[in-house]
Amino acid sequence: MDALSYKTKFVNKAGAEKEWLLVDAENEVVGRLASKVAMLLRGKHKASYTPHSDSGSNVIIINADKVRFTGKKMTDKEYIRYTGYQSGQRITTPKELMAKKPAEILTHAIHGMLPKNRLGRVLNTNVRIFAGAEHGHDAQKPVKVDLSKIK
Numbered sequence: 001m002d003a004l005s006y007k008t009k010f011v012n013k014a015g016a017e018k019e020w021l022l023v024d025a026e027n028e029v030v031g032r033l034a035s036k037v038a039m040l041l042r043g044k045h046k047a048s049y050t051p052h053s054d055s056g057s058n059v060i061i062i063n064a065d066k067v068r069f070t071g072k073k074m075t076d077k078e079y080i081r082y083t084g085y086q087s088g089q090r091i092t093t094p095k096e097l098m099a100k101k102p103a104e105i106l107t108h109a110i111h112g113m114l115p116k117n118r119l120g121r122v123l124n125t126n127v128r129i130f131a132g133a134e135h136g137h138d139a140q141k142p143v144k145v146d147l148s149k150i151k
Contacts, residue, residue, distance in 0.1 A: 018058060020143065023145050027067075031109060062134070063130075076093075
């Protein structure tokens with residue numbers, strides 16, 4: 001028997017079987033939802049997971065305006081950004097952000113759980129977040145995912 005008969009197969013961009021998944025974010029805790037979506041984006045739920053390539057799924061998130069925070073994070077948590085100008089530091093809370101841009105909360109949380117490199121920037125383009133129940137990706141035939149069955 002040849003000692004090298006078992007070879008590890010890596011999936012590249014051309015060989016990745018990407019699928020479209022639909023996630024309903026209603027009544028989901030932000031951090032737990034973001035970690036599960038990040039796992040789907042990376043492709044860790046597949047047997048053909050390859051850490052250095054985009055082999056994950058495309059994820060559509062609906063009802064982003066109905067996510068929830070635990071404890072007092074809705075008023076006490078702070079998102080800090082910088083405009084680039086002098087005295088340009090801006091601080092906002094999830095309560096204020098939920099009123100203006102509810103999808104930004106999930107975008108920020110998911111981005112923080114992806115790799116901080118070229119691959120992470122590519123994976124960020126595979127998620128679409130919508131505040132309401134309607135999305136414009138019916139042609140892709142997304143499969144609804146039950147997050148309670150994902151570990």
